[in-house]
Amino acid sequence: xxxxxxxxxxxxxxxxxxxxxxxxxxxxxxxxxxxxxxxxxxxxxxxxxxxxxxxxxxxxxxxxxxxxxxxxxxxxxxxxxxxxxxxxxxxxxxxxxxxxxxxxxxxxxxxxxxxxxxxxxxxxxxxxxxxxxxxxxxxxxxxxxxxxxxxxxxxxxxxxxxxxxxxxxxxxxxxxxxxxxxxxxxxxxxxxxxxxxxxxxxxxxxxxxxxxxxxxxxxxxxxxxxxxxxxxxxxxxxxxxxxxxxxxxxxxxxxxxxxxxxxxxxxxxxxxxxxxxxxxxxxxxxxxxxxxxxxxxxxxxxxxxxxxxxxxxxxxxxxxxxxxxxxxxxxxxxxxxxxxxxxxxxxxxxxxxxxxxxxxxxxxxxxxxxxxxxxxxxxxxxxxxxxxxxxxxx
Numbered sequence: 001x002x003x004x005x006x007x008x009x010x011x012x013x014x015x016x017x018x019x020x021x022x023x024x025x026x027x028x029x030x031x032x033x034x035x036x037x038x039x040x041x042x043x044x045x046x047x048x049x050x051x052x053x054x055x056x057x058x059x060x061x062x063x064x065x066x067x068x069x070x071x072x073x074x075x076x077x078x079x080x081x082x083x084x085x086x087x088x089x090x091x092x093x094x095x096x097x098x099x100x101x102x103x104x105x106x107x108x109x110x111x112x113x114x115x116x117x118x119x120x121x122x123x124x125x126x127x128x129x130x131x132x133x134x135x136x137x138x139x140x141x142x143x144x145x146x147x148x149x150x151x152x153x154x155x156x157x158x159x160x161x162x163x164x165x166x167x168x169x170x171x172x173x174x175x176x177x178x179x180x181x182x183x184x185x186x187x188x189x190x191x192x193x194x195x196x197x198x199x200x201x202x203x204x205x206x207x208x209x210x211x212x213x214x215x216x217x218x219x220x221x222x223x224x225x226x227x228x229x230x231x232x233x234x235x236x237x238x239x240x241x242x243x244x245x246x247x248x249x250x251x252x253x254x255x256x257x258x259x260x261x262x263x264x265x266x267x268x269x270x271x272x273x274x275x276x277x278x279x280x281x282x283x284x285x286x287x288x289x290x291x292x293x294x295x296x297x298x299x300x301x302x303x304x305x306x307x308x309x310x311x312x313x314x315x316x317x318x319x320x321x322x323x324x325x326x327x328x329x330x331x332x333x334x335x336x337x338x339x340x341x342x343x344x345x346x347x348x349x350x351x352x353x354x355x356x357x358x359x360x361x362x363x364x365x366x367x368x369x370x371x372x373x374x375x376x377x378x379x380x381x382x383x384x385x386x387x388x389x390x391x392x393x394x
Contacts, residue, residue, distance in 0.1 A: 035089070036317055037313055038301050038302070041078075041307075042077075043322040045074040047326045050075060066350060076287055077293045082323075085238065086235050088238040089193075090239070091187065091242070094181050100280050106178060109179070112377075117150070117384070120369075122370060125147045136335070170230050187243075187289055187393065192239045196237045196240065199231075237264070268292040268296055322362070325365055
């Protein structure tokens, strides 16, 4: 993840800031272990909600684990962490450092992203289809094939695993980054801040329209549009935060600095404000709390409480496989328990099922990471023009 210092239109660089930016560029060629640890936490939060949500149907012992996950929507907290991390990482990996200039840099970026995301994703699609055909409701061949595109819902086909929607938002963010890079705006704070504001306005405007027009008449993609727009705002804010993190954006009376500060303040103060206005159901904390917890955790763990250690960093490295394959693992375990094929696992504490699912998922994710994901990443680096062997942080 190479980060080369470029003059910011908002800050006049001095010798000191230039030296600091150069030092951060050298440091950025290596993985940020605390970012990897944060990825691992995000994956575990998602697994916690999904597994407890399923196994609470089979056991009331430890149901409080699901109640807690449901109350804060731990899965959404993890998703916000993933999106903020993507914003933090992706734009910094797209720079005109290839011998062929911007065009070759963009080509290298697209090749690297393809090999980073798709090969192991295809394996998860195959595994999900095999699960459906053997233990659950089978998928049609056309649905299975369209899922290989990662944009299957655009063509009216369902996801074979429900969490694939997050990957489409990633693709949209990559496309927006590529477009900004082509016009020279990707590394200008003003453009990043504009992305945050645009996403926030679409979120607010979309919810306002849903109050005026019955959502039952909306296509599914339009119903989800406000949330998707907000997730893109999280990603652009992560990119803006990265500039501050690397010393290339300072707190100053500028619009970009204002967005950098005000956006997390707005996200984190939204839950109590909404509670006071009584716009949400009092029986559930709501997604706004999950957004605040996710963004707050991201800020905390990238500034004053950086989690370092080999275990967390390793979980972060395999976090994409953890995310993709945990539904397959726990659904297999769930069906085995539900059908009574493993009597020793019947009626256990929900926490035991979560623990077993995490262990089994780590085993599967390790196999897919070392057998498919990492070789594909290396192949992408070899095929990408002008790319070094330095690790990127996604």
